[in-house]
Amino acid sequence: MKLLTKTTLYFVTVSLLVFFAGGAGLYKIMQNLVEHEVNADLYNRIHYLYDNISQLNSLENVAFIATEPIDIQKVKKPVSYTYRLKDTVLYNRNVKGYMPYRQLSTIVKSGNNYYRIRIYKSLITSNYLIEKIALIITLMLILFLTLAYFLNRHIFGKVWADFFNTLHIMQSFSLSSPHKEIFQPSEIIEFNQLNRVLTEMTDKIINDYETVKEFTGNLSHEVQTPLAVIKNKTELLFQESLNEKQYELAGSIYSATNRLSGIVRSLGLIARIDKNQFADKTTIDMEALIIRQLENFEALMTSRNIIPETHFNETPKVVMDKDLAETFINNLIKNAVRHNIENGFIRIWLSEKELVIENSGTDPKIPTEELFEQFSRASDKGFMGIGLAIVKKIIKHYHMKINYDYQDNVHRITVGF
Structure with missing residues (x-):
């Protein structure tokens, strides 16, 4: 996952969590405020009724002067006089359906009679207001996240430009053509510190590499x-x-x-x-080269009763140094012969895009990628030597690909041209 994607993901996740938490809290506050206003209006209306009871001949007449629904029922003398608030629904003839209301009920005395009064307040307007505010907040969040996303990308590109420049330089760094890397100065202190550390590290790597290379060259000569x-x-x-x-x-x-x-x-x-001293390039006849190298190992294969099989489909156009090509194929076949078993086999497939060499053999006991290291130890054969390490060097030198697999007592090396 890229750095920008990671930071954007964190930003969006935190923003959504904050929005949902804040939105839920804001919705609850608005709901409480609206409920408080509705309750206050209901209490004001019930008090208004109390104030006007003396002017009415009968409490039942109150229903005819109310602007909101009122339900009045005559009851027996109650034990206590309490107010009760709750949400309910009433059938509305205009919309032909049930609508939400807030209900306040209590019992009052008029003359010698007791009445239960239920007064109602429509919640349609209040709910509509809450829904609209929630919609506005949601749209504002979407707008905020969209603007923040593009702003974040713009700021990210400017702030991290020096880092990506350093990363690009390090990706192009290669010991095959070592040179002192020059990093651009940055306005950010941490990036300058990173560049300084990388400069010191690459200089040390180059010096160590040159020392080892010189030592190896002198050793092989002396x-x-x-x-x-x-x-x-x-x-x-x-x-x-x-x-x-x-x-x-x-x-x-x-x-x-x-x-x-x-x-x-x-x-x-x-x-x-x-040292890149193999600059000569020629088109190699891989089929003829493989046949010639197999002939060189014919006596050894015969002594161990190893049967070679070749399958040549198409001859690839491989351009490389002739001596390196000889060493390349020789080491691959020598590896297949040396680490084979009695009465074993060697199978070779050659096509336009790849070379595949299979041979019977025992479990190497180590990860196959380690077999390309110099003097790696595998199975009971002891050291693998340096042959496959040279093969890996040649593969890397000509930008080819190689893969080593082992399964069911079969070693398989695949070279992609």
């Missing part, structure tokens, strides 16, 4: 020579007369040296990708 020496010396040992234990140790050294040499080359490749 370590190659001693590794080559170790490898050559180990090969010379194989030519000597070694016992079984010595031969096993020499083999371990040779294997570890080859692995370390491969890691160093991979780190150097990542450093070169980060």
Whole structure:
């Protein structure tokens, strides 16, 4: 949810709560005021009747001089004389229906007789007035919320303009082309503080990144020579007369040296990708490249009885560096072979928009997105190495998409071109 939407939602919610609470309170106050006025009018009328009883021959004649309905009934002597107020309805011949009235009833003495008098006051005008006022308040609320909404958007745009400018700059920040970000000064102190913190943070990130990149480049370059020496010396040992234990140790050294040499080359490749040193671009024949890489792993797949299947629908037009394309496909297929099982399978689908590689295998035991991290550990295979990390770097370099899924003992990597 966007910031403007969130603040507007809070504003509207609070405004509606205040309106309904205030409206209900105002309606109750108006209702009480109207009821008080109606009651006062009824009491005035009953007192007026008391004052004029002596001038009338009979109390029944009062009904003929009243402007509002009056009901008079002769009753026995009551125990007490009390006033009773209540709301009721009376039938109106003009509208042919029942209308709301306020009723005041009491018992009075006229001569030697007692009479129950009920006088009424129409509530139609009062209710109409309350309804009109409620309608006016509702219309004013709608107008207020509408004006407040557009005013809020206008103020929001002006107040938060510097923040969104900073956000846009940070969204465009990339370590693949690092440069010092320049934030526009703001009239708001907090935004200036934010810009200062972000400037310090990005400068530190760039410096750390450059240091690590330089270290990786130097490491991959400087370590190659001693590794080559170790490898050559180990090969010379194989030519000597070694016992079984010595031969096993020499083999371990040779294997570890080859692995370390491969890691160093991979780190150097990542450093070169980060430095954008693969500027050459050519249209890659992905179908031919996949077939060629499968042939390179044919002996290993045969030894483990892994059956490859290929389904080529359409050849995509992928433009990238030739060497990176070789590394990209090689690492994907090597991953599918290395982390497969005996008597397993590899299935490859190639279409115009995507490349899908499936292989049988065990549960990696970690979230699949972590498999693209360098030297991630998965299942019983130990470290996954750096192959998929290089694949992720190449994917990011060429703005492609990749997804790794695992379900029912099947690993599935999908690359979107």
